[in-house]
Amino acid sequence: MPSPNATTPTTRRRAVDLFAGVGGLDLPAAELGVHVTGIERSPDACATRRAAGLATIEADVRHYGPGDFSDATVLLGGPPCQPFSAAGTGAGRRALGDIVALAHRLAARHPVARHGHTPEDDLIRLVLEPLRWALDALDARRPFRAIVLEQVPAVLPVWDTYAGILRAAGYSVATGVMRAEQYGVPQTRRRAVLIARRTGTATLPAPTHRPYAKGRPQATGDPDLLPWTAMADVLPGRGPFTVVSNYGTGGDPKARGRRSSLEPSATVTGKISRARVLADDGVEDRFSWVEAGALQSFPPDHPWSGRDIGQQIGNAVPPLLARHLLAAALFA
Known part of the structure; x- marks a missing residue:
């Protein structure tokens, strides 16, 4: 498998990134030779994306489907985390059982409303969109060759449910929680991730750096891993x-x-x-x-633009973590 630091282009892979934000997934994808079109409805995040030269559609992902990206073989996505994060209201965490049930309805090809009855429920239901896109692509006999999803750790039960559904459809799938500092990011962010592949065996990327622990010196730990980044x-x-x-x-x-x-x-x-x-x-x-x-x-030199730049940064997946995810999904 090429190193996550490799820059050798892939064979003209194309991807669509749902809830693309400011480009945390798209920047490393481009470095790996993947052309990504990102769908993002925040005008401010879109302003930053455009300033960075990233292909952008400013829209709700529910207005599109895989048929609009017939040449895309990779599906990426990081649905809004606010309903599920520890810093949010907790509505998404309380609704996990309902989301899992709705995912099984989608898998059985039963109708599931794309919009909620309240703004909060509407935001929660967006976590179903990557599965809907994956199933629609399967039904059209143009399945995505690789799928990469990320969210806050509370969403891992949803990713595990998606994993079972995708395995039944012929994918190899790996899920788990990754610690950002174990991949060189100077931050102890934790993310629930899913990697699915149509060919080969899906595995999460092996850590390259030591885990951080309060009071543990940076230079100590597994000698086969790099020190975490301060x-x-x-x-x-x-x-x-x-x-x-x-x-x-x-x-x-x-x-x-x-x-x-x-x-x-x-x-x-x-x-x-x-x-x-x-x-x-x-x-x-x-x-x-x-x-x-x-x-x-x-x-x-990332060209932060628009308003509420702090929110744009906080919502993003760290590009260094994303690079490892993408390399595992595309090259393993």
Whole structure:
């Protein structure tokens, strides 16, 4: 399997990325030789995508289907995480049983409404769209050759359900939770992922870096793995600092987490602009957008555009993590 750092193009693979955001999946896909068209309904995320030169359709994914991308052999997707994330209302987590039941209805080819009765339910139901696209492509006898999905860890039961459905349709599927710092990202973000392949055996990418643990020195651990990446490693322009988390545990501001610049960042959320950065010399400020993007492993010249850039960054999948996912899906 080519290294995730390889730049050898694939044989003209084309992909469609549902809920494409600012390009966390699309940037590494392009480096691996895959041409991606992203569907994204946020005008601000689309502004950033266009500034970065990424093929973009500004629309709701429910207005399209695999028949509109007949040359796409790869399906990518990261549905909105807000209903399922720990920082959200929890409505999506409470609805997991309903989503699993609806997924089985889709698999049986029974009708399932694409829109919910409330804005929140409507957002939750978007997690069904990647499965709907995969099944529609199968029914049209043009199945996607590879599928890559990612979401917050709470969605793993949904991915496991999709895995069973896709295996019954002839796919090899792997699911699990990946820790971003184990793939070189300077952040302890955890993501539930699914890789499905029509040929070969689907496996999750092996970690390249050691897991982070509070109090464990960066240089210790498995000698066959690289040290995890600290914030200081990607923000060399700053002196030593401490980050005070932008949200409290259980709503208690006194329980806000702290991370030294010699540690990876905690999960970067859409409220990253609220994180307090305390320099050792007593100066307090905030991360710039370039710095916040670096903690998500975006390149320093990524052209952040539009409004609410913090939300754009927080919603993104780290490109470095995505590169490993894509390499495992396409080259293993």
